[in-house]
Amino acid sequence: MxxxxxxxxxxxxxxxxxxxxxxxxxxxxxxxxxxxxxxxxxxxxxxxxxxxxxxxxxxxxxxxxxxxxxxxxxxxxxxxxxxxxxxxxxxxxxxxxxxxxxxxxxxxxxxxxxxxxxxxxxxxxxxxxxxxxxxxxxxxxxxxxxxxxxxxxxxxxxxxxxxxxxxxxxxxxxxxxxxxxxxxxxxxxxxxxxxxxxxxxxxIEETYIYRFKYLSMNYTSESGPLVKKLHNSFKTLPFCERWVINQFREVNRDSIKRALEHYRKNLMFYPVLVEKxxxxxxxxxxxxxxxxxxxxxxxxx
Missing domain, CATH: 3.90.230.10 (Creatinase/methionine aminopeptidase superfamily)
Known part of the structure; x- marks a missing residue:
């Protein structure tokens, strides 16, 4: 080091x-x-x-x-x-x-x-x-x-x-x-x-934290411009919906969820974990x- x-x-x-x-x-x-x-x-x-x-x-x-x-x-x-x-x-x-x-x-x-x-x-x-x-x-x-x-x-x-x-x-x-x-x-x-x-x-079903798997992606879908903003901002570090809303005031929860679902294969999802x-x-x-x-x-x- x-x-x-x-x-x-x-x-x-x-x-x-x-x-x-x-x-x-x-x-x-x-x-x-x-x-x-x-x-x-x-x-x-x-x-x-x-x-x-x-x-x-x-x-x-x-x-x-x-x-x-x-x-x-x-x-x-x-x-x-x-x-x-x-x-x-x-x-x-x-x-x-x-x-x-x-x-x-x-x-x-x-x-x-x-x-x-x-x-x-x-x-x-x-x-x-x-x-x-x-x-x-x-x-x-x-x-x-x-x-x-x-x-x-x-x-x-x-x-x-x-x-x-x-x-x-x-x-x-x-x-x-x-x-x-x-x-x-x-x-x-x-x-x-x-x-x-x-x-x-x-x-359990609730998921509030996400992470991009890769440093390079394509953004050719309808949700591409929003996802590009998120990717450039958070890179491969975990992020959450409230961070997105606080940083990009023009988006709402529905548009975030649609974008994340469309790019699911490029993302890690972190469901809430509960003792069984x-x-x-x-x-x-x-x-x-x-x-x-x-x-x-x-x-x-």
Whole structure:
């Protein structure tokens, strides 16, 4: 990794740290989810970065991929288990981080298990370690505390303008020989549920987040001009309907949905993911730069 790349990853990480500190104070019962999401995204911009994907606020059994659509009126519920997941990029160099706030004392332990799992990985992470060891450590620790890991959610490698690339990083024991390499940038994110949870998430019908698969496309359809604007604006980073409406005031939700459906083959769709037994889920996540003998946590407070 050259000096310029390192500088940009570090800058993105410093912004993420400040946003985490600020946003922890903003999570409170009755807070409108839409307001909270947009407040977090604005703070990223105020500090000199750009959101790498729409801020996710996932409550209780919702594990991932929920960002409020335009006009959403939902609020943080009493005693909710609130997961905040956001990313920052500086010139396409991305960091990804998440934390969970328990608004009920009954949920403190599950959050502690997710955070301690992440800490255990940070202490062993370095070049040459098998990627499979991450899952072994997380699953063993969660089980020892009476909890269960979400086995079909993983961490991921990160590259410039590419949030999920290369290796997936499991949270359960698997067979595998791939190893972490020096200068890899990786997001480690344990997802923990309670013992009688299914240990898996499933998709529901709602989808609010999308991503273009490719950097080049043709725009010859009726929806082509709008899609070209979106593609030029978001490149291969995830985006959502409210971003489109905020940025391009002349479009409405119907025209966006028609355009996305017409270009479906060029897009990744990210349906909302929910614990299959509808049990609560906690998440902890940081982004690391893998070094020869250790790993630099870019996003930890």
């Amino acid at each position: 050259n000096e310029d790349e390192m500088k940009k990853y570090t800058a993105a990480g410093e912004i993420a740290k400040r946003v985490k500190r600020d946003s922890r104070k903003w999570v409170r019962e009755g807070e409108p989810l839409l307001d909270l999401c947009e407040k977090i995204e604005r703070r990223i911009v105020e500090l000199g970065g750009a959101p790498a994907f729409p801020c996710n606020i996932c409550i209780d059994e919702i594990a991932a991929h929920f960002t409020p659509p335009p006009g959403f009126a939902g609020r943080i519920p009493n005693e909710g288990l609130v997961k905040i997941d956001f990313g920052v990029h500086v010139d396409g160099y991305i960091v990804d981080t998440a934390f969970t706030i328990p608004l009920s004392p009954r949920d403190r332990e599950i959050v502690e298990v997710a955070e301690e799992s992440l800490l255990k990985i940070s202490e062993m992470l370095r070049a040459g370690i098998k990627i499979s060891q991450v899952g072994e450590i997380v699953e063993k620790f969660a089980s020892s505390k009476g909890f269960k890991v979400i086995r079909n959610l993983t961490g991921h490698q990160i590259d410039r303008f590419n949030l999920h690339t290369g290796f997936s990083i499991p949270n359960i024991r698997i067979l595998g020989t791939e190893k972490f390499r020096k200068d890899m940038v990786v997001a480690i994110e344990p997802f923990i549920t309670i013992a009688d949870g299914s240990g898996e998430v499933g998709e 037994n509808r049990k609560k889920v906690a998440q902890a996540e940081d982004t690391f730069l893998v070094l020869e003998d250790s790993a630099l946590n870019l996003t930890s407070e």
